[in-house]
Amino acid sequence: LGPIVTDIFPGYDHIAGAIGGARAALNGADFLCYLTPAEHLGLPDKEHVRLGVIATKLAAHAVNLTRFxxxxxxxxxxxxxxxxxxxxxxxxxxxxxxxxxxxxxxxxxxxxxxxxxxxxxxxxxxxxxxxx
Known part of the structure; x- marks a missing residue:
């Protein structure tokens, strides 16, 4: 599912995954997968997907600031x-x-x-x- 930096915040895996994704990208990862707030809790809805994508875009952008x-x-x-x-x-x-x-x-x-x-x-x- 991605480099989640902590596992004790159910409902916030999209944020933990974005932090982990940023760390991975700083170490050379070129592709990030998004996580939703519903990870390991239930099937995500449209808003969960949107929040997951936004968090991942933020992580990718933060890393790209150092590159481009x-x-x-x-x-x-x-x-x-x-x-x-x-x-x-x-x-x-x-x-x-x-x-x-x-x-x-x-x-x-x-x-x-x-x-x-x-x-x-x-x-x-x-x-x-x-x-x-």
Whole structure:
């Protein structure tokens, strides 16, 4: 099933497998198999498969950042978009647009920052200080 780094988190094998997959890829593996949260518990449903694929894509991308210049370009652009609180650009660059919208649209905010920090957003505060 893959290089699971721990076996005591049933329901999270997709994450354990992604960590193990990243470690394997750093040591030369060129192909990663995905695991679902349902591994060893039951037949996965569509959402389990989606979560497993996303976790594996994240692991592969993390490793590819160390190998291919074009891979980190997208991350750099996301860093810029986050620093500018540019939500449209963040959406464009997001690997899982569905999840981005699910979280962003269900947690409205009255400021340009996210609903977690609002007016106390560190990025917003720093940007305001730098404008002075």
């Amino acid at each position: 210049e074009e891979e980190y370009r997208r991350d750099y652009l996301m860093t810029l978009a986050r620093g500018r609180l540019n939500w449209e650009r963040q959406f464009e660059l997001a690997m899982d647009k569905e999840r981005f919208l699910e979280i962003r649209e269900t947690r409205p905010t009255s400021t340009e920052a996210c609903s977690m920090c609002g007016d106390l957003c560190a990025i917003k505060l720093i940007n305001n200080m730098l404008k002075r």
